[in-house]
Amino acid sequence: MAITINGDAVSVPDDPRVSLLDLLREDLRLTGTKKGCNQGACGACTVLVDGERILSCLALAVQYDGRAITTIEGLGAAGALHPLQQAFIEHDGFQCGYCTPGQICSAVAMVAEARRGVPSHVTGDLDAGAITLTHDELRERMSGNLCRCGAHNGIMAAIAETFAEAAE
Structure with missing residues (x-):
């Protein structure tokens, strides 16, 4: 059994109780993914699984056998930041x-969700197809990722600029 993490095959832990977050941080030393609340409330542990965002603190590593995980370390190209990292x-x-x-991981997946037409709580037209990321859409879709420092305005500006074709 193996998980692909940032392009590398990694054995699934023998202990089925190991969270994906602990596998990443403790076993693989991929410390970019943070342990915030460890209860799924803050979003600091968000990673991508087959391109979709999940909270790694709530996920057991064994659940992701055969899946592709992308952490913040795996977003950019070799020697280059992802455009959203640069915008931040x-x-x-x-x-x-x-x-x-x-x-950042959440925003990358969020834009893909909007392009696929996945509605949020504030989406007006549920049959519109791709959804334009208005100010309200961005705030709603990123509401599961908390910033205790208050950098939300910079975060929203970075996302809007990076994915301008999806934003108003």
Whole structure:
């Protein structure tokens, strides 16, 4: 049994109780993914599984046998930041930076959700197809990722700029 993490095959832990978050941080030393609340409330542990965002603190590693996990370390190309990572720098989308990896992973998947037409609580037209990421859509869709420092304006600006074709 194996999981692909950032392009590398990794054995599934023998202990079925190991969370995906603990596998990433403790076993693989991929410490970009943060342990915030460890209860699924803050979003600091957000990673991508086959392109969809999940809270790794609530996931058991064995559940993801045969799946592809992408962490913040796996988003950019070799030697280059992902465009959203660069936009976070340019827009001061972080202060302490603790939530930043989860925010970025969540935003990457969120844009893909909107392009597929997955509605949010504030989506007006449920049959519109691809959804435009208005200010309200962005805030609603990112509401599961908390920033205790108050960098939300920079975060939203970075996302809107990076994915301008999807935003108003």
